[in-house]
Amino acid sequence: MALPVAEWQGRTARLWAALEPALRERLEAASLQDAVRLGCDLLRSKEEEEAALVQLCHRAPTDKRPEAASWYREQGNREFKRGRYQAALRLYSKAASHELPGSPEVSVCFANRSAALLHLGYFEVCLEDIARAESHGYPDRLLPKVLLRKAECLLCLGRLQDAQDILRVLESKIALDGVMTPHLTRLKRLSQLKVKLGEKERCPEPAGEAHGGTQGEPEIWEENNRISGASSSLSLSFDAERGRHLVASQDIVPGQRLVKEEAFVSVLCPGESLPLQEGDTAWDTRATNADLYCHRCLRQLLASVPCQGCSYAKYCSQDCAARAWQQYHRTECSLGALLLTLGVFCHVALRTVLLAGFAEVSRLVAGSHCGDKNLQSPEASCKPLSEAAGAGAGSRGVPGCDSSGRYQSSYQALFHLLPHTEQHSPEHKFLCTLSVVALCKQLQAAGLEAAVLSQESPQQWSKPKTCEKTSAELSPELKTVAEAMLRHVLQLQCNAQAITVMQELGPGDGAVVDKKPVRLATAFFPVLSLLNHSCCPNTSVSFSGTAATVRAAQPISSGQEVLHCYGPHWCRMRVAERQQLLSQYFFECHCPACLQELESGVKSVVSIRNSFCCPKCQAPMQGEEDTLCCSNEACATSASRDHLSGRLQDLQQQIKKALDLLRVRKADQAIKMLLKCQMDAGTFLSPEHLLMGEMEDHLAQVYATLGKWEKAARHLKKSIEIVEMHHGPSSVETGQELFKLAQILFNGFAVSEALSTIQRAEGILSVHFGPQSAQIQELQEMKACLSELPRNILQRT
Ligand SMILES: [Zn+2]
Ligand SMILES: [Zn+2]
Ligand SMILES: [Zn+2]
Ligand SMILES: [Zn+2]
Numbered sequence: 001m002a003l004p005v006a007e008w009q010g011r012t013a014r015l016w017a018a019l020e021p022a023l024r025e026r027l028e029a030a031s032l033q034d035a036v037r038l039g040c041d042l043l044r045s046k047e048e049e050e051a052a053l054v055q056l057c058h059r060a061p062t063d064k065r066p067e068a069a070s071w072y073r074e075q076g077n078r079e080f081k082r083g084r085y086q087a088a089l090r091l092y093s094k095a096a097s098h099e100l101p102g103s104p105e106v107s108v109c110f111a112n113r114s115a116a117l118l119h120l121g122y123f124e125v126c127l128e129d130i131a132r133a134e135s136h137g138y139p140d141r142l143l144p145k146v147l148l149r150k151a152e153c154l155l156c157l158g159r160l161q162d163a164q165d166i167l168r169v170l171e172s173k174i175a176l177d178g179v180m181t182p183h184l185t186r187l188k189r190l191s192q193l194k195v196k197l198g199e200k201e202r203c204p205e206p207a208g209e210a211h212g213g214t215q216g217e218p219e220i221w222e223e224n225n226r227i228s229g230a231s232s233s234l235s236l237s238f239d240a241e242r243g244r245h246l247v248a249s250q251d252i253v254p255g256q257r258l259v260k261e262e263a264f265v266s267v268l269c270p271g272e273s274l275p276l277q278e279g280d281t282a283w284d285t286r287a288t289n290a291d292l293y294c295h296r297c298l299r300q301l302l303a304s305v306p307c308q309g310c311s312y313a314k315y316c317s318q319d320c321a322a323r324a325w326q327q328y329h330r331t332e333c334s335l336g337a338l339l340l341t342l343g344v345f346c347h348v349a350l351r352t353v354l355l356a357g358f359a360e361v362s363r364l365v366a367g368s369h370c371g372d373k374n375l376q377s378p379e380a381s382c383k384p385l386s387e388a389a390g391a392g393a394g395s396r397g398v399p400g401c402d403s404s405g406r407y408q409s410s411y412q413a414l415f416h417l418l419p420h421t422e423q424h425s426p427e428h429k430f431l432c433t434l435s436v437v438a439l440c441k442q443l444q445a446a447g448l449e450a451a452v453l454s455q456e457s458p459q460q461w462s463k464p465k466t467c468e469k470t471s472a473e474l475s476p477e478l479k480t481v482a483e484a485m486l487r488h489v490l491q492l493q494c495n496a497q498a499i500t501v502m503q504e505l506g507p508g509d510g511a512v513v514d515k516k517p518v519r520l521a522t523a524f525f526p527v528l529s530l531l532n533h534s535c536c537p538n539t540s541v542s543f544s545g546t547a548a549t550v551r552a553a554q555p556i557s558s559g560q561e562v563l564h565c566y567g568p569h570w571c572r573m574r575v576a577e578r579q580q581l582l583s584q585y586f587f588e589c590h591c592p593a594c595l596q597e598l599e600s601g602v603k604s605v606v607s608i609r610n611s612f613c614c615p616k617c618q619a620p621m622q623g624e625e626d627t628l629c630c631s632n633e634a635c636a637t638s639a640s641r642d643h644l645s646g647r648l649q650d651l652q653q654q655i656k657k658a659l660d661l662l663r664v665r666k667a668d669q670a671i672k673m674l675l676k677c678q679m680d681a682g683t684f685l686s687p688e689h690l691l692m693g694e695m696e697d698h699l700a701q702v703y704a705t706l707g708k709w710e711k712a713a714r715h716l717k718k719s720i721e722i723v724e725m726h727h728g729p730s731s732v733e734t735g736q737e738l739f740k741l742a743q744i745l746f747n748g749f750a751v752s753e754a755l756s757t758i759q760r761a762e763g764i765l766s767v768h769f770g771p772q773s774a775q776i777q778e779l780q781e782m783k784a785c786l787s788e789l790p791r792n793i794l795q796r797t
Pocket of ligand 1: 294295296297298299315316317320
């Protein structure tokens, strides 16, 4: 997903293998500038490669297809009739994204979607969709239906006068058109609404209470005057071993906010379910990230605003759509399929140069050529900061800082993140070079060069020509752009930051919400990039939209380095797996967890807890080889690792099936199946195996959907024990489980236990996400609600 599709990777690998050795050597040693030049020459003589790329793009179409639109709309109507409004909503959105803007068909999509929104109780959004339908030329003969919906919405919102006005318009319209049968039912509905309106007027409901009372105090936050977005309790340091890094300049307490940074650039990841199979007769009804989150700000989508030009980009609002268009999407829109084919890293690289603007890009690229070899590896020449620090020179001399020594979340800082040009494998560099050059050639062929070079003068929307001959030589300006993009693609391998969110799973209508973290976008955060990695970090990162927040996860004393985990956490992976993953960052981790596991041969927590047990006597199985032996000498049973791994896979399949049953609301069957899985697992997995906990968690989920709160709580507590063992009692994972338990106890009126669980969950989650996070607010609301319960209920528990 980050890299180009496998077929394109394969083609460039074959091309690389077939190159003359002399050319291969030149490419291996080439600077970024030379790599782009050589890449251009090479692609010009290999038209079949570009033709193959165009062919691959057909598998990820992003253009509008009215025939897909009508299919999605029909599917939406079908779901709507079944009362599955959430599904209908998504399908109508997909339909709208394929209709041509301003067509009567697109207005019908919006009108249909407004009906689903009304049923789901999103009245404000429903009104927006009705307005959208009206502005896109909704057919006049269908208008009464929509006006009636509008009146109903206004009524629900308590806007009585507005509702009355609409009803009056509607009456006169129906009178004018003459009474036709379809209108008769509407007239009936109209009179019902009028009765309702009369009732409401007689006894007006109290105005909605302002949401409040639980707002925590604003956090204390003093910004560092040398590093934008960082706390004043940090300082920027530099040494040969660690490069640039952040150090606590005073004692820091858990939960304290250390960095808050808006991404310089971020690109939504398409997600896994993007259809990439040959032929597209069957449209995909599954929701991808592009259907669920705003293309620009990553906010969750309810009623998306489709892009005018493509079916891929969808926005939370007209405003986001307009801004994205102005900033980058007018260049990206017609290249959607190519960007999906070349992967997210290429996309981020393109968007980065578009956001930076050509002037800044060419200034920094030129600077990197200007005899200043240091820019290729800027830190090599940099004087250790400690020399200067005493003299108050601060961070002047640290690469990426501006002339006043301030490090800002800017393109300049981003440009100076290490590209590790010499350390990437030559094949990888070759793949990146050809991809970037192909993308720039396509920009030129599509007539988008002007848009890339002068972002400040937006042209009229005109559909750029596609698939023109791309044999022309790249202009010098585009070569500069390509060089910057190549740099960014290489930087991303070490500096890409995944933006993750907790996505809701399952049917989504249960009282207990199950969530799992998903990768939403890939981004550059120049300040966050200053943090070095540790497998046992002292911070925790969370995201809200495109902003990242780093908090201390434990006390950090003055002088200690502030560290963050790039992914391989010691609780989730063994040291060998971690070091393997970390090799992409071109360093060896020497964190305490790695040193301990490597040097003293201490077995990682992961392997101890995720081990197999003897199928005969349940004692732990031992051995590093292909054959495992029972640790109980008297038993002496042995089993092959492959066999046990096979059983584990089967078990996971079964669990998946049970969850599918839950999804289609066959809770009883799901329980049966999960209990059977548990029995089976007990015969070969250690009791502390993570999967044992997961099964308990799933059981809790099923019982919760049935309203069996006590049973649900019992299973969840077992899951919490295992999660605590694996991730630690103050980990995010434990916090999330406690949050679920609090919801279950709350629903089951187990008041005193609920209160103590809420308190524990609050304590943990506020360290990781801060006192203002949605989950903390929810916990506080639960607490307030419980404390308002009448005394007699409280005493019963
Ligand atoms: Zn948005
Ligand atoms: Zn578009
Ligand atoms: Zn480590
Ligand atoms: Zn045994």
